[in-house]
Amino acid sequence: MTDPTGPAPALTLAQGDITREHADALVNAANSSLLGGGGVDGAIHRRGGPAVLAACRDLRASRYGRGLPTGQAVATTAGDLDARWVIHTVGPVYGAPGADPSLLASCYRESLRVADELGARTVAFPAISTGAYGWPLDEAARIAVATVRATPTRVDEVRFVLFDDRAHAAFAAQLD
Numbered sequence: 490m491t492d493p494t495g496p497a498p499a500l501t502l503a504q505g506d507i508t509r510e511h512a513d514a515l516v517n518a519a520n521s522s523l524l525g526g527g528g529v530d531g532a533i534h535r536r537g538g539p540a541v542l543a544a545c546r547d548l549r550a551s552r553y554g555r556g557l558p559t560g561q562a563v564a565t566t567a568g569d570l571d572a573r574w575v576i577h578t579v580g581p582v583y584g585a586p587g588a589d590p591s592l593l594a595s596c597y598r599e600s601l602r603v604a605d606e607l608g609a610r611t612v613a614f615p616a617i618s619t620g621a622y623g624w625p626l627d628e629a630a631r632i633a634v635a636t637v638r639a640t641p642t643r644v645d646e647v648r649f650v651l652f653d654d655r656a657h658a659a660f661a662a663q664l665d
């Protein structure tokens with residue numbers, strides 16, 4: 490059991506490609522198949538290499554035969570990435586039946602829970618659900634920052650890595 494208490498993590502911002510970041514854990518905006526896709530997921534599998542996909546296939550075979558449910562998170566090796574782990578989480582599709590903001594919050598909370606279990610101290614998040622899954626950036630940023638602030642964790646730094654100016658501005662506004 491972990492005891493997720495301690496000072497609140499520092500919340501920091503970076504702009505660019507999350508696969509260029511160094512952190513203990515990089516969070517992947519995956520889909521429930523865990524077998525890759527576009528956006529962050531495609532980039533993570535490309536730079537992480539075959540070890541990440543092999544670990545994802547193992548998870549499908551062992552624990553997630555029906556896929557990783559939306560809002561949950563699970564870790565694998567980070568392969569060739571400059572990190573120890575990738576934490577895969579599945580964001581909700583904006584506007585889909587049952588795609589409640591609480592499911593997006595759950596992605597951040599569950600990823601931090603997994604990070605605590607692993608002993609990760611630095612965790613980099615992309616803006617989950619704001620690409621292919623269509624969540625409006627401002628609302629997604631508000632949910633992300635509020636959830637991380639409200640989640641007890643032993644992580645020291647939570648870094649939001651935003652791909653473009655618009656996403657960076659949306660998260661910066663929440664951190665002000």
Ligand code: AR6
Pocket residue numbers: 505506507508518519520525526527528529530531532580615616617618619620621622623624650651652653656
């Ligand atoms: N580094 C950081 N941010 C990125 C990168 C990158 N390399 N690439 C894109 N973004 P998305 P989702 C931004 O679509 O909405 C995949 O096909 C992007 O601009 O990666 O959760 C999965 O397999 C956007 O702001 O994730 C799923 O099927 C944000 O990251 C589906 O897309 C998230 O965009 C998941 O959709």
